[in-house]
Amino acid sequence: xxxxxxxxxxxxxxxxxxxxxxxLCLCALLFMLHLSVGSKSLGFDTVFNALFNFDPLQxxxxxxxxxxxxxxxxxxxxxxxxxxxxxxxxxxxxxxLASPSILGMLSGASFAIVISLSLFGISSPIYTPWxxxxxxxxxxxxxxxxxxxxxxxxxxxxxTLSGAMVSAFLAAITSLFSLLDEENYDQVRVWLTGSLxxxxxxxxxxxxxxxxxxLFISILYCQKITVLAMGDQVAxxxxxxxxxxxFELLAVVVTLTACSVAIAGPMGFVGLVVPHIVRLIVGSDxxxxxxxxxxxxxxxxxxxxxxxxxxxxxxxxxTGVITAMIGAPLxxxxxxxxxxx
Amino acid sequence: xxxxxxxxxxxxxxxxxxxxxxxxDKVIVDNLNLSIPSKKITALIGPNGCGKSTLLKSLxxxxxxxxxxxxxxxxxxxxxKTQAVARKLGFLPQxxxxxxxxxxxxxxxxxxxxxxxxxxxxxSADEQAVLDAMSVAKVDVFSELYVDQLSGGQRQxxxxxxxxxxxxxxxxxxxxxxxxxxKIQVELMDLLxxxxxxxxxxxxxxxxxxxxxxxxxxxxxxxxxxEVLHAGDPVTIFTQKTLKQVFDLDADVIIDxxxxxxxxxxxxxxxxxxxxxxKKQAC
Numbered sequence: 001x002x003x004x005x006x007x008x009x010x011x012x013x014x015x016x017x018x019x020x021x022x023x024l025c026l027c028a029l030l031f032m033l034h035l036s037v038g039s040k041s042l043g044f045d046t047v048f049n050a051l052f053n054f055d056p057l058q059x060x061x062x063x064x065x066x067x068x069x070x071x072x073x074x075x076x077x078x079x080x081x082x083x084x085x086x087x088x089x090x091x092x093x094x095x096x097l098a099s100p101s102i103l104g105m106l107s108g109a110s111f112a113i114v115i116s117l118s119l120f121g122i123s124s125p126i127y128t129p130w131x132x133x134x135x136x137x138x139x140x141x142x143x144x145x146x147x148x149x150x151x152x153x154x155x156x157x158x159x160t161l162s163g164a165m166v167s168a169f170l171a172a173i174t175s176l177f178s179l180l181d182e183e184n185y186d187q188v189r190v191w192l193t194g195s196l197x198x199x200x201x202x203x204x205x206x207x208x209x210x211x212x213x214x215l216f217i218s219i220l221y222c223q224k225i226t227v228l229a230m231g232d233q234v235a236x237x238x239x240x241x242x243x244x245x246x247f248e249l250l251a252v253v254v255t256l257t258a259c260s261v262a263i264a265g266p267m268g269f270v271g272l273v274v275p276h277i278v279r280l281i282v283g284s285d286x287x288x289x290x291x292x293x294x295x296x297x298x299x300x301x302x303x304x305x306x307x308x309x310x311x312x313x314x315x316x317x318x319t320g321v322i323t324a325m326i327g328a329p330l331x332x333x334x335x336x337x338x339x340x341x
Numbered sequence: 342x343x344x345x346x347x348x349x350x351x352x353x354x355x356x357x358x359x360x361x362x363x364x365x366d367k368v369i370v371d372n373l374n375l376s377i378p379s380k381k382i383t384a385l386i387g388p389n390g391c392g393k394s395t396l397l398k399s400l401x402x403x404x405x406x407x408x409x410x411x412x413x414x415x416x417x418x419x420x421x422k423t424q425a426v427a428r429k430l431g432f433l434p435q436x437x438x439x440x441x442x443x444x445x446x447x448x449x450x451x452x453x454x455x456x457x458x459x460x461x462x463x464x465s466a467d468e469q470a471v472l473d474a475m476s477v478a479k480v481d482v483f484s485e486l487y488v489d490q491l492s493g494g495q496r497q498x499x500x501x502x503x504x505x506x507x508x509x510x511x512x513x514x515x516x517x518x519x520x521x522x523x524k525i526q527v528e529l530m531d532l533l534x535x536x537x538x539x540x541x542x543x544x545x546x547x548x549x550x551x552x553x554x555x556x557x558x559x560x561x562x563x564x565x566x567x568e569v570l571h572a573g574d575p576v577t578i579f580t581q582k583t584l585k586q587v588f589d590l591d592a593d594v595i596i597d598x599x600x601x602x603x604x605x606x607x608x609x610x611x612x613x614x615x616x617x618x619x620k621k622q623a624c
Contacts, residue, residue, distance in 0.1 A: 094440065220459065227454050230443075233434035236403045238507070239427030239455040284443035 016288055019281070023295040027076070030302040034072045035064055037306055039314035070204055074196050075305045075319075076298040077204075077211050078264045079274075081256040083297025084218050086271030087278065087289050088253050091229040092246060095156040099272035100136070100257040103159065104166035106268065108139025109261035111170040114188055118181045125203045125262070129210065133258035140250070142166050194267035194320015196305055207259045214255040215294060221249065222286040229284065267301075267320050269327025274300055276334050352379045354543065355400060355430070355511055359409035362392070362399045369395040371567040372409065377511070377560075382537050383545045384554040387564035388588050393547045394435060394515050396564070400545060401432035401513050427455035431504040435515040435547075439488040445499050446484040449475055452506030471506050478502035478532060494525035501532065511543045512536065519549055526550065530557045555579050555603040563587045579603045 035047045042060055049055070050064035082100060089098040100106050112135025116122040122131065146162035147154045178185040178192065190197070224245055228235045232242045260267065274297045275289065282288040301319070304326060308319045353376040362370040370392040377383050377400070385393040398404035400411055402418045411418040418426060431452075439448055452474065453467040475481040478498045483491065488499055497517055504512055514533070518526040530553055536542045537559075548554040554561060555575040563571040563578065565587045571578040576596075584590050584605060592607040 091440075096441070223454070223457070226447075227451050229440045230448075230451060231434070231437055233398070233403050233432070234437050236423075237401055237427065237432030237434070237504075238451065239422075239424035241423055279442055283447070284440045285447055 016282065020291060020295065023292065023299065027295055027299050027302070030299055030306070031072050031076065034075065034302050034306050035068045038063075038068060038309050039316070066200070070199055070201050071196050071305070072302065073204060073208075074199055074263055075301045077208065078196070078260045078267060079270055079297035079299070079301030080215060080294040081211050081260045081297070082267060082270040083274035083278075083293040083300070084215060084290060085253045085256040085260075087275035087286070087293040088218060088225060088249055089271075090275055091225045091286055091289075092249055093154075093156070093159055094229060094231070095159055096276070097156065097160045097272070098163075099275075100253070100260075101167070101266070101268045101271060103163040104139035104143050104170065105136040105254070105257045106261060106266035107167040107170040107174065108135040108137070109133070109258055110192060110266045111135050111174045112138065113261070114174045114177050114184075114192070117184050117188065118177045121184075123187065125206055129207055129259050129262040132262045133254050136254050136257045136261070137250075139166055139170060140254070190318055191265040193318040194265040194323065195318045196264050196301075197316070199263055203263065207263055210255055211259045214252050214259075217252050218256075218290050218294075221245075221252070222290040225249070225286040225290070226284070229286070265320060267323055269323045269331070270297055270301060273327045273331050273334070276331070280334070280337075353377055354379055354414050355545075356412040357396065357400065357409070358412055360396070360399055360406050360411065361408035362395050362404055363407045364395075368407075369567050370399065373567065373569055375562065375569055375572070377543060377545055379543050380537060380541050381543065381559035382533065382557055383543075383560040383562060384558035385545065385547045385562045385564060386549075386551060386554050386587075391564045392567040393562075393564050395567075397432075397513050397515050397545065397547050398434075401430065402426060403432060403434070424455050427507065427509070429509050430511040430513065431507040431509040432513045433500055433504050433515065433517060435519070437500055439496070439499075441487075441489055443488050444485055445480055445488055445491075445502075446471065446475070448488050448499055449480070449484075449502045449506050452503040452508075455507060470508055474502040474505035477505055477535070494521050494529070497521065497525075497529060498532070501529070505536070510541075511545070514544065514546045516547050516549060518553065526553060533557070551579075551584075551605045552602075555605070556600070575603055576601070579605070 032044060032047055035050075036042050036044055040063070042064065046060050047064060050058075050061040051069075054065060055061050086099040089100070089103065090096055092098075109132035112131045113128055116127075116131050122128075143159065143163045143166050144154065146166070147158040150158055152158055174192070178188060224240060227238055227240055228242065228245060235242050235245075275293050278289055278292045278296055282292050301323070304322045305319050307326075308322045309316045311317060355377040357373055357375045360370055360373045360375075361368060373396065375396070385396065387393050395404065399406055402411060402423070405419065413421060413426065413429065449471050450467075453463075453470060456467065457463070472481070475484055478501050480495065480498050480502050483495070488496055491499065501514070501517065504514070517533070518529050521529070533544055533546065534557055537544050558575055561571075561573065561575040561578060562569055563583060570587055571583050579594060581592065581594050584592050584594065590607060592605050595604050595606060596602070597604050
C-alpha cells in the first residue's frame with residue numbers, strides 16, 4: 001500500500017514534469033512559427049539564420065529582428081502575465097470566474113490610459129505602465145468596496161456582478177472620451193481592442209523586467225496560494241498571514257495586468273480561459289497551476305496572434321478580437337464539459 | 342456562585358486570560374478565563390451565539406482579541422511567529438470547503454506547510470507524516486480521489502487528516518461532527534478520542550451534540566452569553582440544573598448504567614403527552 005502510493009505519486013510527478021517539458025517545446029515551436037508567418041512568409045531557415053546568424057544587410061533578417069521578434073516576445077509575456085494573473089485571482093478569491101477582465105482591471109487600466117492621454121496628453125511609454133497600474137488598482141478597489149458595502153460581503157456572485165458593472169461603466173466612459181477626442185482616438189483605436197503590433201524593442205525593455213519579476217514572485221508564492229485557496233481560516237491556522245499575503249498578491253496581479261495593458265491593450269479572455277484549461281489538466285495545486293498557466297498562456301496568445309496575422313493576409317486583425325472570438329466559445333465549451341462531469 | 346475554573350493548571354499550555362473578543366462593536370466573549378488541560382479532550386458546549394466558536398477562533402489566534410490575551414506556552418500567542426504557532430497548534434474551522442479538483446492526498450499534504458520553507462522543501466519526513474495522518478483518519482484508501490467527490494463524513498475525515506499531518510500537540514476543532522449521520526459522528530469522536538488517549542494530543546472541540554460531548558469529554562466547558570458558567574468533569578457539572586441555566590432546556594440527566602456517561606433526556610412535551618394518552622387507551 002505504502003510503496004504503491006509512493007510509486008503512484010512519483011509517476012505522477014514524472015508525468016507532470018514531462019508535461020511541462022512538452023509545453024516548453026510547443027511554446028518554442030510556436031515562437032518560431034510566429035516569426036515565420038506574416039504579410040510575407042519566411043522560411044524556418046531564414047528565421048533560424050536571423051536569430052543565430054544575423055546579417056544586417058538582409059532585409060528579411062531586419063524584418064524578423066526589428067518587427068517580428070519584439071511582437072513574439074510581447075505575445076509570450078502578455079499571454080503568460082494575463083494567464084498567471086487570472087490563476088492567482090481565481091485562487092485568492094476562491095472564485096473560478098475571477099480574472100483581470102471580469103474584476104474590472106483591464107477596463108480600469110485602459111480607462112486610465114485613455115483619460116490621461118485625452119486630458120493631459122500623456123502618451124510616453126515610460127508613464128503608461130504606471131498609469132495603467134493606478135487604473136487597474138482603482139477599478140479593483142472599487143469592485144471590492146461595492147462588495148463590502150453589501151450585506152453579503154465578498155462572495156463569488158457579488159465579486160462577479162460588481163466587477164461586470166464597474167467594467168461596463170469604465171468602458172463606457174472610455175468610449176465617451178475616445179469619441180469626443182477624435183485626434184487622440186486614432187492613436188488608441190487599435191490598441192483599445194487589444195493589439196500586439198506597433199511596439200519596438202525599447203518600449204518592451206521598459207516593461208519586461210517588471211513582468212519577469214512579477215512572474216518570478218508568482219512562482220515563489222505558488223505554494224502559499226494553494227493553502228490560501230483552502231479558505232482564510234484554514235490558511236491562517238496553517239500559519240499564513242492571510243491579509244498580508246493578499247495584499248502582496250494584489251500587487252503582483254496589478255503589476256502583471258498593468259504591464260500587459262500598457263503594451264497590448266485590454267486583451268480579454270486570456271486570464272479567464274487559460275487557468276480553466278490548466279486546472280482541467282493539472283488540478284488544484286498551484287505549484288503546477290502557475291507555471292502551466294504561464295506556458296499555456298504564452299502558447300494561447302502566440303497561436304491566436306498567428307491566426308490574427310494570417311486569416312486576412314496581407315492585412316491583419318487586432319489580436320484582441322481573435323482572443324474574444326476564440327476565447328468565448330472555448331469558455332462555454334469548458335463550462336459544458338465541467339457540468340457534464 | 343460562579344465557581345469558574347480559574348484554578349491554575351500548571352500543565353496547561355494554552356490559556357485564555359481575561360479574553361474579550363468582538364466582531365465590530367458586538368462583544369461576543371467577555372473577560373473570559375480558561376485553561377485548557379493538556380492531553381485531554383475539552384468540549385465546548387453552549388447555546389447558539391454563546392461565543393464558543395469565537396472562543397475557539399481566539400484560541401487559534403485566527404481572531405485577535407479586543408482585550409486580554411491567549412497564552413501559549415507562557416507567552417502571548419500573538420507574539421509567537423504565526424508559522425511557529427502552526428507547528429504547535431492545529432485548527433480546523435467549521436465547514437471548510439476544499440477547492441475543486443484537489444485530491445485527498447494534496448489536501449492532507451497542505452498540513453505540512455508550517456514545516457516547510459523556501460529552503461526546506463518536501464522531505465521524506467513530510468511524506469511519512471502525510472501517510473500516517475491518512476491512515477489514522479482512514480482516508481488512505483481514497484488518497485488519489487478528489488475531495489469534492491466524497492461524502493460529508495469522508496470529507497471531514499480528510500480535513501482531520503490534514504490537521505493531523507500538521508503534527509501539532511494541540512488541535513482545535515470547530516463542530517467537526519455537524520451535519521453528519523449519528524454513526525459517522527460516533528466514528529469521528531472515536532477517532533478524536535484515539536488521538537488524545539493513545540497519541541497524547543490535547544484536543545479542544547466545539548460540539549453541538551450534548552450526549553456526544555458528555556460521553557467523550559474529559560473536561561466539559563459550558564458557556565452562555567460569552568462567559569464560562571461551568572467547567573469540569575461532565576459527571577459533576579452536567580446536571581438538570583446547569584442544563585436549565587445554560588441552555589434554558591427542561592431535561593433530565595440520567596447516568597447510563599453500562600457506561601457511566603451522563604445522558605440528557607429532554608422533556609419532549611407533546612411526545613410525552615402522546616405517550617400518556619396511549620397508556621390510558623391501553624388501560
